[in-house]
Amino acid sequence: MQPLRTQNIGLSLIKEMELRGSKIPGVVSLAQGIPSFETNEHIKKAVIESLSLHNIGKYSLSPGLLELREMVEEVLRKDGISYDHNNEIIVTAGSIEGLAATLLAILEKGDEVIIPNPSYAAYAEAVRVAHGVPIFIDLHKNDNWALSIDALEKAKSAKTKAVIICQPNNPTSHIYPESTIRELAEWAKNNNYFLIFDEVYKDFNYTAKPIFHLAKDSKYRGNAVYLRSFSKAFSMTGWRVGYILACKELAREILKVHDSLVTCAPVISQYAAMAALRYQDELINDIMIQYRKRRKITLAHFNKLGDYFECTAPDSGYFFFPKILFKNSGSKKTAIEILEKAKVNIVPGIAFGPAGEGYLRFCFGRSEEDLNEAFTRLKNYFHNSL
Amino acid sequence: MKLIFQIYLKFLAKIILKKFRPKIIAICGSTNKSTAVAAMARVLSPQMEAAASPKNFNAEIGIPLSILRIVPEGASKIERWSSIALRALQQVFSLKTYPKIILLEFGMHAPMDAEKALSIATPDICIFTNLAPSILSHTDKSEQYNKTFSYFLRRLPKDTALITNADDPHLEELAQFFPDKVSRYGQNPPSDWKLSEITDTDSGQEFNIARNGEIFQVKIREFGLHHAYIAAAAFALSSELKLDLKKIQQEFCK
Numbered sequence: 001m002q003p004l005r006t007q008n009i010g011l012s013l014i015k016e017m018e019l020r021g022s023k024i025p026g027v028v029s030l031a032q033g034i035p036s037f038e039t040n041e042h043i044k045k046a047v048i049e050s051l052s053l054h055n056i057g058k059y060s061l062s063p064g065l066l067e068l069r070e071m072v073e074e075v076l077r078k079d080g081i082s083y084d085h086n087n088e089i090i091v092t093a094g095s096i097e098g099l100a101a102t103l104l105a106i107l108e109k110g111d112e113v114i115i116p117n118p119s120y121a122a123y124a125e126a127v128r129v130a131h132g133v134p135i136f137i138d139l140h141k142n143d144n145w146a147l148s149i150d151a152l153e154k155a156k157s158a159k160t161k162a163v164i165i166c167q168p169n170n171p172t173s174h175i176y177p178e179s180t181i182r183e184l185a186e187w188a189k190n191n192n193y194f195l196i197f198d199e200v201y202k203d204f205n206y207t208a209k210p211i212f213h214l215a216k217d218s219k220y221r222g223n224a225v226y227l228r229s230f231s232k233a234f235s236m237t238g239w240r241v242g243y244i245l246a247c248k249e250l251a252r253e254i255l256k257v258h259d260s261l262v263t264c265a266p267v268i269s270q271y272a273a274m275a276a277l278r279y280q281d282e283l284i285n286d287i288m289i290q291y292r293k294r295r296k297i298t299l300a301h302f303n304k305l306g307d308y309f310e311c312t313a314p315d316s317g318y319f320f321f322p323k324i325l326f327k328n329s330g331s332k333k334t335a336i337e338i339l340e341k342a343k344v345n346i347v348p349g350i351a352f353g354p355a356g357e358g359y360l361r362f363c364f365g366r367s368e369e370d371l372n373e374a375f376t377r378l379k380n381y382f383h384n385s386l
Numbered sequence: 387m388k389l390i391f392q393i394y395l396k397f398l399a400k401i402i403l404k405k406f407r408p409k410i411i412a413i414c415g416s417t418n419k420s421t422a423v424a425a426m427a428r429v430l431s432p433q434m435e436a437a438a439s440p441k442n443f444n445a446e447i448g449i450p451l452s453i454l455r456i457v458p459e460g461a462s463k464i465e466r467w468s469s470i471a472l473r474a475l476q477q478v479f480s481l482k483t484y485p486k487i488i489l490l491e492f493g494m495h496a497p498m499d500a501e502k503a504l505s506i507a508t509p510d511i512c513i514f515t516n517l518a519p520s521i522l523s524h525t526d527k528s529e530q531y532n533k534t535f536s537y538f539l540r541r542l543p544k545d546t547a548l549i550t551n552a553d554d555p556h557l558e559e560l561a562q563f564f565p566d567k568v569s570r571y572g573q574n575p576p577s578d579w580k581l582s583e584i585t586d587t588d589s590g591q592e593f594n595i596a597r598n599g600e601i602f603q604v605k606i607r608e609f610g611l612h613h614a615y616i617a618a619a620a621f622a623l624s625s626e627l628k629l630d631l632k633k634i635q636q637e638f639c640k
């Protein structure tokens with residue numbers, strides 16, 4: 001076979017860890033970010049109903065079912081955000097397809113995309129798939145993972161095209177404050193860069209302050225793309241449905257790529273998404289009660305492992321991202337050792353970019369039973385072997 | 387069970403309508419109904435309080451609940467029927483005053499839906515948003531819509547005031563079924579409420595709405611052409627209700 005371009009593109013370390021874990025019997029996985037919850041009954045019921053009422057076996061329009069886009073527009077309106085469902089909202093097969101379509105639309109070969117890290121592992125690979133070059137800048141680990149404009153300024157070049165911001169961030173689970181986002185937006189506007197906001201964890205907020213959405217400020221519409229998803233807050237990872245918000249000039253271009261990639265998001269999942277939006281207030285409230293509980297349980301476990309990890313409680317998402325305090329030979333080796341000896345699967349911080357080295361990511365979206373079992377094993381492992 | 391619940395709600399809603407006799411405004415069409423209801427209720431409110439549909443309900447339950455002024459707990463919809471039934475009954479006894487008008491979303495997919503909606507409330511004014519886009523999204527719906535809406539229009543009392551989108555070819559195809567009193571809005575003739583100079587700005591859209599030589603300049607924060615159409619329809623409605631159009635213009639520009 002001829003050598004292929006994609007040979008230089010890796011499968012993310014998260015997937016690699018899952019693969020390793022699947023070969024060891026009896027492993028408890030806190031690795032991949034999958035909620036343990038089933039998709040809610042109300043959503044399932046609505047989908048069953050839609051099966052009998054609509055012809056769900058047909059393609060929808062490429063940007064998605066009109067009814068769903070209209071609902072999205074309404075939901076946004078309540079949050080003080082205006083995007084036109086006819087031209088500015090595209091329903092995607094999960095946010096990752098939205099990201100790929102956006103990058104493929106905006107990047108020329110060799111264009112650079114700045115990725116503040118640690119951040120979601122798939123960004124760099126998606127940039128490479130789109131012929132771009134990921135440029136990592138470090139978030140400030142000693143300052144609650146703050147983003148500095150100085151670092152962005154230093155990283156920019158004639159080839160810079162975009163910045164990917166995970167708001168709230170995975171794996172650090174911190175929320176960028178409004179002041180940072182506004183500073184970043186001004187900087188991007190002045191330089192004419194695109195800002196790609198990945199907002200898949202926007203409904204997870206354990207703080208008293210609301211999360212700031214730049215989309216509320218129409219001044220930056222020309223520069224910003226927002227990626228949203230039903231995967232996380234509605235426990236719908238397998239349905240593969242999310243949406244993009246972008247001004248119409250940009251959405252028109254992204255749509256061409258989206259059409260080539262998937263034609264449209266799965267229609268049955270679009271009906272599920274409509275039900276999710278219809279019931280969203282209740283569903284999110286209910287699920288967040290569960291996540292808060294799991295977060296508390298996990299925090300209590302970490303408090304007992306204070307000699308080995310330094311960690312703060314997450315502000316958002318469903319990850320703890322503690323710093324390794326014990327002697328180690330890198331986060332990857334540590335994670336593999338923990339997997340093999342303690343039979344608990346977690347993700348090494350290096351998976352999220354160079355600034356993630358020295359950290360490990362634990363997903364607390366898993367069942368309480370799994371969380372308790374995993375931490376019992378971890379305690380035994382640390383107390384006996386370190 | 388569902389049927390009994392619907393009949394029960396309909397019965398209570400009719401009591402309310404009989405008692406207070408609000409002017410009934412039906413918002414019809416394939417899309418933009420909720421957006422239209424929300425925008426209209428907002429711009430009318432300083433001059434005339436309006437009761438308005440709670441969101442995303444189908445007509446058989448949504449129309450009676452709107453009339454009974456019940457918004458299910460938690461702003462939306464997962465509330466037990468029994469508790470809604472009880473609250474509906476309480477409303478019949480406790481409502482002492484009522485807005486002069488009520489904006490109702492008439493969601494209709496088949497002639498049967500039109501029949502059901504009309505059996506609960508007969509509109510004094512009927513506003514059509516559009517029919518075209520949904521037909522595009524599901525091609526086989528076209529004929530069904532035609533059947534449904536021609537049936538609905540034929541069943542309207544002759545003195546209903548119809549406010550309709552002149553630029554929607556699917557609606558114009560139904561013109562033979564329109565009642566006598568029709569006003570049209572849109573960018574093209576024969577619009578009575580003519581939209582022009584629609585431009586996108588950094589913070590939304592600007593456009594003019596003109597009628598008989600009188601021009602209203604409107605600025606809104608929303609993006610998307612349909613919002614300009616909704617604004618034009620709101621002007622037509624306000625004129626029908628004999629409201630001060632300058633104030634409507636100010637409300638939009640807020």
Ligand SMILES: Cc1ncc(COP(=O)(O)O)c(C=O)c1O
Nearest residue numbers: 033094095096120170200229231
């Ligand atoms: C930050 C972040 N973005 C995007 C995704 C992908 O989500 P989706 O299922 O919407 O493609 C994930 C999933 O783990 C994620 O953590």
